[in-house]
Amino acid sequence: MLLALHRRLIRPAAYPVSSLFSFNHHLSLRRMSNTKTIAVLDESELQDGQMKEVAFEDGKVLLSKLGDKIHATSAFCTHYGAPLAKGVLTADGRVVCPWHGACFSVCTGDIEDAPAPTALHSFKAHVADGKIHVTANAANTTKANMSRQPKLLASGTESSGRGVVIIGGGSGTFHAVESLREHGYSAPITVLSKETHTPIDRTKLSKALIVDPAKIEWRNAADLKIKYGTNLRLGVEVTGVDLKQKFVTIDGRDTLPYDKLIIAPGGTPRRLPIEGANLDNVFTFRGIFDSQKVDNAAKEGKRAVVIGSSFISMELVAAMSKRKLASIDVIGMEEVPFQNILGKEIGAALQKYHESQGVKFHMQSKIDKIVAAENSTLANGVVVNGETLPADFVIMGVGVAPATEFLKGSGLEIEKDGGIKVNEYLRVKSGPDTQNVYAIGDVAIYPQHTGGEVRIEHWNVAGNHGRAVGSTISGKEQPFVKVPVFWSAQGQQLRYCGVGHQYDRIIVKGSPEDLKFIAYYVKNDKIVAVASMQNDPVVSKASELLRLGLMPTPQEVEAGKDLLTIDIATSAALAKVE
Template identity: 55%
Template sequence: MATHTVELPASDVPDGHMKEVDFGADDQKVLVSRIGDKVYATSAFCTHYGAPLVKGVLAANGRVTCPWHSACFDVKTGDIEDGPGRDAIHCFRVVLSDDKSKITVTAPIEKTKKANKERLPFLRSKYSPTAPAEADGKGVVIVGGGAGGLSVAESLREHGYAGPVTLISKENNTPIDRTKLSKSLLDDPSKLEWRPASVLKDTFGLNLRLGTEVTAVDTASKTVTLNGGEKVGYEKLVLAPGAWPSRLPIPGTDLENVFTLRNVDDTKKMQGLKGKGKNIVVIGSSFISMELVAVVMKNEPASLHVIGMETVPFERVLGKEIGGALLKFFENNGVTFHMSEKTTKINGTNQAESVELGNGTVLKADFVVMGVGVRPATQFLQGNAAFTLERDGGIVVDKDLYVKGHSDVFAIGDIAHYPQAPSENVRRVEHWNVATDHGRAVGATIAGTEKPYGRVPIFWSALGQQLRYCGIGTSFDDVIIQGKPEELKFLAYYVSGDKVVAVASMQNDPVVMKCAELLRHEIMPSPAELKEGKDPMSIDISSSHAPLKF
């Protein structure tokens, strides 16, 4: 195979920095990273959505964080450190000259080209099964086919687990990128799935049980019961059923054109929302609700109304000023808000015709969407003496995500009340990335490589511009805002006491991803320092003076 070599001055890549290097024709790129006297070369783009990693954040341990959605890779090995990246990145030969003046990168041309345009097979040569996937059901059983469940399966194989793995999902399709549903209303699973069934079966060796529901768990016999009565045995059980949308306890929520959004079946029913001239009412000003609004407002609806309980959208998470700026953006795009208001009734016989508010207002409705939160999908565990469900239906786990009182059962994602570092306060976080990284941690643990979950929660949302958010700021008592929220270009630091606990941004990548690492290392600037002008991007986490805390 033909190779290509590029030489560059070592001064082009100082310690703790990265440089994207042109590598031949066809816009081929290589990322060169330097940590002390060690230099590394990898493919240049994130395997999640193709973001340029050179614009991300490099830490002293070789961890590079994608600037868009926080996928993390190890530049020394190419391995995935954290989701949402699903595949490793390529590594290439690189040499720092003896006099440390020159860096030389050599790589196969075709491999370099593919690294920028195709996914690298995730497993490399680590998975060598010794038992068929469909053995007698023993091995690992995963309940749930969402981000968490898929991540468990992938992590098991990445870390060398060779036993049977059974993934049981209520959905009829293989695991999908659920974040795209509200951002696009796509209804074709083939355009959303992370991996086709053939790859999950043949490459990962999974026993896929799609369109199948778990109705009971017996921890004494170590079996799960399926909706047809079949019992499946396990050695390790991972509960990752996710959550299901709530519906308000008001008349009319069961009418045919009243929708909630969770899966592809829902988006198939909701395609009428894309039509012009429709009267659409959205109940709830949640992130999923407002992402849907951002999609449908482009289609010239006759009317588009949003009913919210807060004074502005996202007030509890983003605060009044940022929420108010987003409200104004949507208003300028034809959306009418009814904030601090209750929905009392949905009128109609078979189809919803109108929505009534607490103040007596009646809104005409061809379609109604409810985005009023979700609940843990743990109905199959209710009344089971082996499990203690919290008031919200969730399950308490320890730092390794074991269910309390069990040595062979884990719970992850939307159902898990887990200790969030560094405070170790137990909380349940409904972020897609949290479920992904919970799954990766559990897969590694079961495979024999202990990897306690320890990451700052991160999410993103499409709201006219891409919103990035890290941390947990729901109890903030002050907000430090830089930039112009009215132009959807800002940084917002959420303060509790004398600490920054969360950061949000629009059009300021990769500041949030850098702040996530600073929070993780416990070296985030104080509120006073931020007010005095200290820039988080100026803080060095690429040297040994910034040890990893969690």
């Protein structure tokens, strides 16, 4: 509302500059009048390396103590509102959300890691008469007003130069735009996206079947254009890239030159090469239009067949289980769902949960074909091992391929899986004309700092890729060293961090059957990934321990070592975390 009012105020015919000054001066006075200093806690109740959530009138403030310095910020994560006091603090001033890996500086409130879309408020704190006092605008301590826009060192007012062109409209793109402006990049930024909406929180689509992009957009178009100085070209397709001449081709006709190019097109859902795969009610799942199709089909009394038993498929199953469908059948190649990633024991427990919700599984099964009634373009069954499962609609959740088809003929070397190899700065490796070309997100094969090249299709990875590239292009080269984090809704919230594919063994603590456990994935006698349910903030702590190289050995964990007892927050731990 203030932005709209501000726009109206700057129209010279209606309001002179003096009116705008008066308005801004009035706002400043109002903010000052709402600012108060309140004693919130005895100094003795907050020790080095501790965080505490304290009341501030009707709101909350997070206090963090690092050495002898006390910091005060907003109390809730700006991603989904998790209480940060239940997260993880490190001695170098990072606070990690207990839920999804978002990270902030407790010293400034600034974003450190995705998926946080906005920063925390930072408040003044001091000690007097044995009490910790916080000075804050009370309105900024409420959960309804828990975040602030990041501080932008540039707004894109410089019009000279070709600037940065970003291909794609997802998490990597959003965070790259934000990071570029945060780090002072002032030249033009152009976003070219197939999608007809601004970047959205895509993770909510499979978990809740959201159908309105406006409900989950990170920034609206006006903000991206005005505050971030971004030229948004939505609903367009990049059909080619000329690396030598440094331009991209749009819709086979128009060309757009670049100084720097960020390739962030995401992935394209795969379809099995079987009869009936392209019938009208056989859906893949990726974007808002897919969510709209499934939402429209998944009505009470309908019969669903889901092909695939990994995360997107099973999140959709969890969402549809609440809709009183007549039947939900899941077809998978593994012995149990999630087996390759989470292991057989945990996969079996999650299968048992879904079965308790009425879902029927057909595992280790071969799909023969999808069939339709005579003279119909609609599937009415899926033939599995010779048996026909009745279906009113079919969801094919069998993975995605990097969306790099448009790069054929560009001179870029595309790997067999469709990915693009990049270095530690996410700069494309191949070819003499790629020194100003970056690839991020689903398409990037990058050197994971804990060892080996990986291509990871995670929301957080794409977002943090974007943040790193934005910093590098702005002049502060930042190698990518973040630990992958993802989450999934499977009856309870599943958290996971690290890179655990092709693990040697799993150490399981707790009860997978009760969906309350911690799983440690071991490879070459090192813990390389951790998953949990109902054990927050274990995965957040594990992600920091992996980042810092402080993860205990498998033998220590088997002997009872608790990750939450490992000190990475006090002054004594500072040398280990810097």
